[in-house]
Amino acid sequence: MTGRILVAYATRAGSTEGIAEVIAEGLRLAGYDAGKARICDAPDPKEYDRIILGGPIYMGSMNEVQRYCQEHEDALQSRIIGVFAVGMSFAGDDEEKHAQARDVLKKAIGQLTPRFSGYFAGMTNPEKLSFFQRTALTVVRTPIDDYRDWKAIKGWTEEIAEYLRRT
Template sequence: MRVLIAYATHAGSTAEIAAFIASELNNDGISAEAKEIKEISNPGEYDHLIIGGPVYVGRMKEVEEFCKRNQATIRERIIGAFIVGMAFTGDEGKQEEARKILDTAIAPFRPGRLGYFAGKIDPSKLSFFERTALKLVKSPIGDFRDWDAIRVWITGVAEDLKG
């Protein structure tokens, strides 16, 4: 059984989460590989797919496009999806909005495991415009990823795979 963690990333935080998911699955005896969406030519080479990405300007554009391009393959293989965003650092209203963004990005698919993870903002990896926008919206700066919560989600995915 081979699992692909297909992800989009903007500043690297989601790539680190995807690599962590692959590593944990591999440690659990499940062959898994994390690949950035733009590097994936044939997701059909894998038995199962997990798709994830960050919220960026209110969307998950790369994830949406990947899902549209590969609908037939994804329909047969998707087992999980995750979203990374600063909305998951507190405000319930923003969390609900982020959940809707994930639902839209992966539509019409409804995988059994959905992960909602806080992210990391490193201003040194952002453009001047992005840093200015963060200041205007008073976004929290720092690493808010909860690796234990992500690990719990991965354990559920592994249990589903081992069925």
């Protein structure tokens, strides 16, 4: 019995929320009782049977996800099934950038050992960026656009649903 599934996520500009919703919706379509909640609303992992956890990378860190993992390490260890990172580093095919960004997620989750790890390109919304943020992103040659790959996100969700069916 899988029970309740929580997709817990961090977001600053909203693009990860869209990803969390597509994951939760995919699991619901597969027949599971799944919902999403922002980490800043302090969802208690003990109230769920399975957890998927994700957030955006900002300046090479996933601080909010890292803090949540540290705070709830024991409860998460027995429940975590998937983790995901959202970042513009995944938008191109620069393997070195991908590897660095994958390491950011690895560092954030510490000792946790999820079955699935997802790496998704995100979105930069010029209207939500300050002049300095826009300049900083241009300097590090980060694309400013919506690169979210819904097909990849849905595919990852289906893999998790399939795994849950088997276990």
